[in-house]
Amino acid sequence: MSTVTSVAQRPTPTVRRQELGSAVVRFAGDSGDGMQFTGSQFTQATALAHNDLATFPDFPAEIRAPAGTTFGVSSFQINFGADVIKTSGDAVDMLVAMNPAALKVELPALRNGGLIVVDKGSFNERSLRKAGFKSNPLGDSSLDAYRVLEFDISAMTLEAVKDFGLSQKEALRCKNMWTLGFVYWMYGRNRQTTVDWLNQKFARHPQLAKANIAALNAGHALGETAEIPHGLHGFTIGEAKIAPGEYRTVTGAEALSWGLVVGTKLAGLQLTFCSYPITPASALLHTLSNLMEYDVVTFQAEDEIAAACSAIGASYAGSLGVTSSSGPGIALKAEAIGLAISAELPLIVVNSQRAGPSTGMPTKTEQSDLHQAVFGRNADSPLAVLAARSPSDCFEVAIEAVRIATKYMTPVILLTDGYIGNAAEPWLIPDVDSIRFPRVQFRTDPAGFQPFLRDPKTLARPWAVPGTPGLEHRIGGLEKDYDTGHISYDPINHQRMTEARAEKIRRIADDLPPQTVEDGAEKGRLAIVGWGSTYGPINRAVSELRKKGQDASHIHLRHLWPLPKNLGELLAGFDKVLVPELNTGQLTTLIRSRYLIDAQGLHKVSGQPFKINEIEAAARECLEK
């Protein structure tokens, strides 16, 4: 496939293109500059060019922070290439900065010698002062370590759209499309998907569609017509070796929503999703609200507690109730989750983790709710905890959550995070018909019925839903008699029921495939154990270490409670265990206490994902000790 865009009518002049294995581009601008749209368009075009990719959207908590401020900078990073890409990239190769504030905030991420594309039209005295620059960095020597491409993007955009009768403000809004057009040219991307998208997005405002397309084309043409300064050239990135099949890009929120829909549909259940808006979890509510045709009921409750309670009510009545939030909201749901544990009802609780404690940093990622998930309720209240490792992994993990919740009549907490939820990656779309999943059987036979009579194998109680004649019964949060299900304050019975609830959750581990090693040997000097969104950086770090002859293995956990049965044995086969986490050591503590091994933690809580080299460095230190 040619890497030069096919939209261009005229033949490409003799532009030298440099061949690259991969590249990291970061788009940065004001929250109002449309950087997230720009990034996701570039993602789509890059996926269509058959590159592997990973993205990292990073935006402020404020919806429209004051223009030009450093705290209002919104950015979108994409790492793409002909190799396998597993992280959004350690260092940025090309930074697109729409204003001085974006340059100020994002410059530290740029590698030495990296390329900066700036809108010099936005570098005026006022915006420089707002960004905290004492002098114009475009005029002094502060950017000498980089290559800088200055364009008056504002002026060129205004010129490109002048025929469409837009106001100055509307016209300037097209700046991001001009920039995207230019970056498309730089990397030889096809503009067609964006043209289609603009036509669709502005279907009711054809002038806006035309203006945006004109801006996109103008940015592209700048590269094409070789009006480019000092020896600049475009890049070529070969196609990645990708397994054949049908692909799409998917965000974690989409994959999770679809996994829940597919899981419940295959189980023969209605999905009832009850949630309260909270960053960064709301994307799930939005996605599922559009899926009513798949028998999805969504309910925006009055608060987090009502969201959990209504989901439990739905499960009680024979739907699969799902509630979703982020850490602070999960804290509010804790009492209700305790009831679902006591009443032994299926429930899925999705936690899109964010930096905390308290309100913390709502749009920044962290993995610090593991202990909350495993232990964060009153009394002995065990449940199952799962974690997704990547956007596309959310699909499978959601289906697994449906399976465990319904088979074991238990709440399942599914941990994801803001990073996974918003980031996109290419996904080999599965064939739903090939997914094997048992249909749920409600209890209907009144003979010998008792609401808490347990299945001898799973210890799950029967799911007897209102509407079934002959099974009328009363349940609640009071302790129940093991044999009759009636209220009981008997001391021996409480001991027995507490143990039965714990044993039921423990038995889930009997039902899991053994924990495998992602990369590396099953025994050796160092196991790096991770969970959740640290998958990419750990995996790349281990692969780098192994390339350089180091003995390291990567183990990544999906099931965090109960832990896989063979995990203790597996870890015992390594001299050292390193647990990198975006918290201060929660899985480390869990592993140390569970297996009595000297697991070491690597902790990062900056709101940013791990860099590959951070993990590599920690691993080397471990190996040298």
Next chain:
Amino acid sequence: MNVVSPITKLTPKDFATDQEVRWCPGCGDYAILKAMQRTLADIGARRENTVFVSGIGCAARFPYYMATYGFHTIHGRAPAFATGIKLANPGLDVWVVSGDGDALSIGGNHLMHVLRRNVNLQLLMFNNEIYGLTKGQYSPTSRAGTRSPSTPWGSIENPVCAVALALGAGARFVARSVDSLQKHLPEVLKRAHAHNGTSFVEIFQNCIVFNNDVFADFTAREIADDAEVFVEHGKPLIFGKNKNRGLRIKPGKLALETVTIGENGVTETDILVHDETNRALAGMLAGMERPTMPIALGVLYCDPTPSYEDGVKDHFEEAKKHGTGKDLNKLLRRGHTWTVAG
């Protein structure tokens, strides 16, 4: 799917469980339980199709004594559980049983929202103006000055008027009765059941242990006739031992006053006729307080609009009309896809 069992008429006894009732002897809850079992028998309710949902408190024990489905949940949240139940299966007949602490204090938010959403269920609030199960602290309906273990000097707060709050929250059915009114209470419960949407019923309930006779200022046998007005749609608001007292709009004021028929030229035609679809009137009836006014009992307000479930059903139909169908493989392939050749 709800399976309909063969229709054999059930008796009140058929709605009783074998569980030992654990309320204090003489508690008003017994009478309400009896009225409820009567009501269900009278309306031909099916046990399998009926669900009682409660929160925490003395009243919340109610589901254990009903031979239907029952869910004893957590403090204040019963309306939220009930909403989930109706979302999963709108065909179920759901009764929420709550108390003044449960519904108005810890669960105040959920009460407001279930009412404004108009979920099709019955919400009964047993008001005894006290926390019973936790041993007698003042509650949000306790009158100012109530002495209790937590207010030895008397409570400082003003009480909330449950029916006024329900009207303010947008309830479309608001009624009131008393535990001991064994004829009136089942009739009110039947009306509540027949209403499409959330039916809010406040039941004055005597807590014999911690707040005995707190309602005696209008329920005491000797004074009840003069202290209670039973409102009925289309009928004049007449009360009194001799059926000669009535309510009318105070001339020149937007307020109610009590008058005596035959005195000062007042005739029966001067008496206000109850219109249960008139929210302003309902508000005035709800606001009547002892000792100057009688307490209004019966259906104060009933003006149905489509329920929340009706709205959900409409959206379902609309979505299915415009949707791409139920093919899950299509769902995963919405938007842009591309094929990598082998």
